[in-house]
Amino acid sequence: MSFASTSCPMLGIAGFSGSGKTTLLKAVLPLLTEQGLNLALIKHTHHDVEQDSPGKDSYELRHAGAAQTLLAGPRRSILTQEYPAGNEPSLQQSLALLHKPGLDLILVEGFRDEPFTKLEIHRPAHGKPLLCRHDPHILAVATDSSAVSAPVPLLALNQPRHIADIILQWLAEDRLTRVAC
Incomplete structure (x- = not known):
C-alpha cells in the first residue's frame, strides 16, 4: 500500500x-x-537530548564545535544538529x-x-x-x-x-x- x-x-x-x-x-x-x-x-x-557517549569519536567531534554531525553507518545514519540555547x-x-x-x-x-x-x-x-x-x-x-x-x-x-x-x-x-x- x-x-x-x-x-x-x-x-x-x-x-x-x-x-x-x-x-x-x-x-x-x-x-x-x-x-x-x-x-x-x-x-x-x-528536554536536552544526547544520543552519543563521551569518548566516542562522533561525540568528541560534535563537542569540538561542529554545528551538525552526521554519523553514517552500514544500517542507519544519525544526524545531530546543535541549536543555540533557547532556540x-x-x-x-x-x-x-x-x-x-x-x-x-x-x-x-x-x-x-x-x-x-x-x-x-x-x-x-x-x-x-x-x-x-x-x-x-x-x-x-x-x-x-x-x-x-x-x-x-x-x-x-x-x-x-x-x-x-x-x-x-x-x-x-x-x-x-x-x-x-
Whole structure:
C-alpha cells in the first residue's frame, strides 16, 4: 500500500505528558509498517537530548564545535544538529530535516499546539483538560475511559489495531494534513 506523492500526509499524536503517546506509537507503528507503509517519526521533547557517549569519536567531534554531525553507518545514519540555547527547532524546521521522498506517513509526537491533524491521547485520571475542545485539528480522542464526552469520536486507547485501522482509513480518505515531500 503506498500513498506517496508530491506531498506527505502527517498525523500528530498529541496529549499531555504521561498520557501514553509513546506507548501507543510503539504499538501502532509495527501495525502500520505491516501494511507496507514507509513511515517517519518526529518526537518533540523539551528536554536536552544526547544520543552519543563521551569518548566516542562522533561525540568528541560534535563537542569540538561542529554545528551538525552526521554519523553514517552500514544500517542507519544519525544526524545531530546543535541549536543555540533557547532556540528550539519548530515543527517546520524538524520536517525540513527529514528525507521525505517515498514516505507514506509522517507521525509527530508532540507539537500539540501546532495547526495540523492529530489524534489526541487522553487519560481522565490525569486531571488534564481535553485538547479537542479548543483544537479543531483533532480528528479523534484515544482514551482509557468510555465516560469521556468529546466533540470528536472516541477510540479505545488499549486497542492499537483498531487505532491503526482508523489511521489507515484517514489516509485512504485523505483527511490528514499534507506537507511537501
